Amino acid sequence: MDAVASSSVFNSLSSESRLAPESGIVEVVNSARERADxxxxxxxxxxxxxxxxxxxxxxxxxxAGETFYTYQRGIPELRTAIAEYHSDLYGGSFDLERFYVTGSGMQAIQIAVTCVISPGDHVLVPTPAWPNLAAAVEIRGGRAIPVPMDFTSAGWSLDIDRLVDAATPQTRAIFLNSPCNPSGWVASRDNIEAILAFARKEGLWIIADEIYARFYFGGGRRAPSFFDVIEPDDRVIFVNSFSKNWAMTGWRVGWLSAPPEMGQVIENLIQYSTSGVPVYSQRAAAAALNEGTGFLDQQLSRAENGRALVLEQFARSERFRFAAPEGAFYAFFGIDGISDTRQLALDLVRETGVGLAPGSAFGDAGQGFLRLCFARREDHVREGLDRIVRWIDGR
Amino acid sequence: MDAVASSSVFNSLSSESRLAPESGIVEVVNSARERADxxxxxxxxxxxxxxxxxxxxxxxxxxAGETFYTYQRGIPELRTAIAEYHSDLYGGSFDLERFYVTGSGMQAIQIAVTCVISPGDHVLVPTPAWPNLAAAVEIRGGRAIPVPMDFTSAGWSLDIDRLVDAATPQTRAIFLNSPCNPSGWVASRDNIEAILAFARKEGLWIIADEIYARFYFGGGRRAPSFFDVIEPDDRVIFVNSFSKNWAMTGWRVGWLSAPPEMGQVIENLIQYSTSGVPVYSQRAAAAALNEGTGFLDQQLSRAENGRALVLEQFARSERFRFAAPEGAFYAFFGIDGISDTRQLALDLVRETGVGLAPGSAFGDAGQGFLRLCFARREDHVREGLDRIVRWIDGR
Incomplete structure (x- = not known):
């Protein structure tokens, strides 16, 4: 980086853009993306x-020629389908005016952050956490304040007092991702009520990332949700995505749910970022919602099978530090005796061909862990885990 | 707005998001989007x-199942096609590492602004101008400083001294859109050289929006460009789009051209906004570049015919204030005796069914003008102009 950092072009860029971190996942992916095995x-x-x-x-x-500009907030067909999906899943009635189609869940986060954060403001983020939220906050000129969660062999837990103590006069929002990527932690109803009470008392916004709501291993159709406890005018913005449920990662379609009176503000922020989502992509997303229940069930079974396989394989070595995930579709695990998991991820993919994400990509609280996605072909998950176990045994 | 402005949810939003302007074009569009005639x-x-x-x-x-996450910078096939397009159009050799695929020209602008502007920084913007650039700057916490251009019946012109005088110690960049939406102005080679010299002297960035480069009525295949005069390490970021040339407005695909050493920064900013563009959209864009010369020629003819029709019809009334556009595909015109063109645009679409964009949407310098897109079916352009002339005659 020295040659770059010393250059005049690089130094003339805004500090926020220069300091935005390279994704710790993409770094590993780029090191071996095209490897055959x-x-x-x-x-x-x-x-x-x-x-x-x-x-x-x-x-x-x-x-049919639907290749023109369209509604900034999303086409009515899709917004209606999203509202119906919510009514079905959370109960009660949802107005389509609560929902806004975005160009990915990531863009939903970017817009939510822009809505509630000015430069200099703080957001509390329980960690380990998907790094992109913190990066979006910092690019905006705000600060993401990590609130480390606790790990034991019984699983991850969030200390609400620690969250409360992390707030300052600059704090404007809490980001809560449950079920959590990468840790698999799921906020309990008690957690959610406590966080909402804290946010109400302090006038904070909550950005609720419930993208993995359906990938929940605690029984029932979904994880506990802020939708279970909020009033319509609570300061909660939900970010969501079609990527995981309907195998649409490459489509870049997501949605926001927010109080309807924010409608014009959100429309404007869409206008001034990507100016809407292709109509054909929105028709596809509507089909996913309207006809995709069976496919989603298959996705959920696949994740459950992958999880069972992980539990079985991890029992083969005592060197794994690991708790069964309550939600999402990741194993987030450590290996006794290895602390630098960024280097470990680079070594593993080079020497075994198994690609994992280093825990360091998810903040300091992720140091010493690796993330493995198990929502994939059973033979690959099995083979991947087997290669890892054998490689560890050989060291 | 009073009920909204007084609400607690609205007031708890960031000031930058609250103050982002509603698009003055979308406001008119939404007033009559579904009208039959x-x-x-x-x-x-x-x-x-x-x-x-x-x-x-x-x-x-x-x-073929290309529905997964992909390269943040764009797929190599498309970046290569973009580089070849530039070599063909501007001469010389272009490295694909200069180019980054974005989710629309608008997103290219958002990323360019984020690269060069921190909160509090200024950007100089000759006006009238497409309003989205200024909005993107203000949402970022910066300020867009308008530099009014001059209108005479001979056309629009940019006073370089006025641009120079508008710079302050906070100025970080100049945004130059040529050919210009909405005015049809095209920067001459002399203009471009003078602006580049000023930017070099002051260490400013140039964000060059040459999206309408091919829609040029001055002879040759394209308008004068910053590519004609820059060195590789000049601080110039080009924003571009597939929308206009290849009738792909609904696809939301664009590109950036920037010094290669900005690569990691731009990759990061893509990662933290929409995390890439669908592979299938990129295959489509590559087809547009590789096989779309004939279609583009048709698009250009269509614009030339539309322009000729506008010149012919505007000659029917002495009340039009108008200069023949040198580029882009808009007639930007005033009507003697009518100054409130926002109201005029709302009245016109309600009473005649002809939808125009109010000049007020393009900044103070656009007050008193209307924008008409003539890159459309000849019978519609003719009928639209006819309805406008008759309506004006009746007032």
């Missing part, structure tokens, strides 16, 4: 392509 | 859907 368990995506019925909806839309 | 000349898009050969490339990609 690769078992890629590093990224948060399954290995099934988008199902045909979803692609067909996009193709029909393209063929 | 509408002649929509308000938005910057043609009326041809994306050609089949472009859609076919996207469909083949979807069918």
């Amino acid at each position: 690769l078992i890629p368990l590093w990224v948060g995506e399954g290995d099934l392509p988008t199902p045909d019925f979803v692609c067909d909806a996009a193709i029909a839309s393209m063929r | 509408l002649i929509p000349l308000w938005v910057g898009e043609g009326d041809l859907p994306t050609p089949d050969f472009v859609c076919d490339a996207a469909i083949a990609s979807m069918r």
Whole structure:
């Protein structure tokens, strides 16, 4: 980096853009993306392509000439389908005016951050956490304040007092990702109520990332949600995505749920970032919601099977530090005697062809861990775990 | 707005998001989007859907299962095609490492602004100008400083001394859109050299929006460009889009050209905004570049015909204030005796069904003007202009 850092072009860039971190996951992926015997368990995506019925909806839309500018907030068909999905899953009635289509869950986060954070403001982030939220806050000129969670062999837990103590007069929001990527932690109803009470008392916003809501191993159709406890005018913005449920990672379609009176503000922020989502992509997303229940069930079974396989394989070595995930589709684990897991991830993929994400990519609290995505082909998960166990045994 | 402005949710949003302006174009569009006899000349898009050969490339990609995450900077096939397009159009050799695929020209602007502007910094913007650049700057916490251009019946002109005088110690960049939306002004080679010399002297960045480069009525294949005069390490970021040339407004695909040493910074900013562009959309964009010369020629002819029709019809009334555009595909005109063109645009679409964009949407310097897109069906442009002339005559 020295040659770059000393250059005049680089130094004339804004400090926020210069300091934005390289994704610790992408760094490892780029080191071995094209390797022939690769078992890629590093990224948060399954290995099934988008199902045909979803692609067909996009193709029909393209063929019908739906290739023009469209509504900034999303087409009414999709917003209606999103509202119905929520009514079905959370109970009660949802107005489509609460929902805004975005160009990925990531963009939903970017827009949520822009809505509630000015330069200099702070956001509390329980960690380990998906790094992109903190990066979006810092690029905006704000600060993401990590609140480390506790790990024991019984699982991860969030100390609410530690969260409360981390607040300062600059704090504007709490980011809560549950079920959590990478740790698999799921906020309990008690956690959610306590966080909401704290946010109400201090006038803070909550950015609720419940993207993995359906990947929940505690029984029932979904994890506990802020939708279970909020009033319509609570300061909660939900970010969500079609990527995980319907194997649409490559489509870059997500949505926001927010109080309807924010509608014009969110429309404006969409206008001034990507100016809307392709109509054909939105038709595909609507098909996913309207016809995708069976496919989603398959995705959930696949994750459950992958999780069972991980539990079985991890029992083969006493060197794994690991707790069974309550949600999402990742094993987040440590290996006794190895602390530098960034180097470990680079070594593992080079020497075994198994791609994992280093825990260091998820903040200091992730140091010493690796993330493995198990929502993939059973033979690959099995083979990947086997290669890892053998490699560890040989060291 | 009073009820909204007084609410607690609204007031708890960041000031930058609250103050982001509603698009003055979208406001008019939303007032009459579904009207049956509408002649929509308000938005910057043609009326041809994306050609089949472009859609076919996207469909083949979807069918091949290219529905996963991909390279943040864009797929090599598309970056290579963009580099070759530049070599052909501007001469000389272009390295694909200069180019980054973005989720629209708008996102290219957002990323360029984030690269060079910190909160509190200023950008100089000759006006009238497409409003989204200024909005992106203000959302970032910066300030867009308008530099009014001069209008005479001979056309618009930029006073370079006025641009120089507008710079302050906070100024970090100059945004230059040529050919200009909405005015049709095209920067001369002398203009470009003078602006580059000023930027070099003051250490400023130039964000060059040459999206309409091919829509140039001064002879030759393109308008004068910063590519004609820059050295590789000049602080110039180009923003571009597939929307206009290849009838792909709905696809949301654009690109950036920037010094290669910015690569990691731009990759990071893509990662933390939308995390890449769908592979199938990129295959479509590559098809547009590789097989789209004939279609682009049709688009250019269509614009030339539309422009000729505008010149012919505007000669019918002495009340039009108008200069023939040198580039882009808009007529930007005033009507003697009418100063409130926002109200005029709302009245016109309600009473005649002709949709125009109010000049007020393009900054103070656009007050008293209307923007009409003429890159559309000849009968519609003719009928639209006819309705406008008759309506004006009746007042």
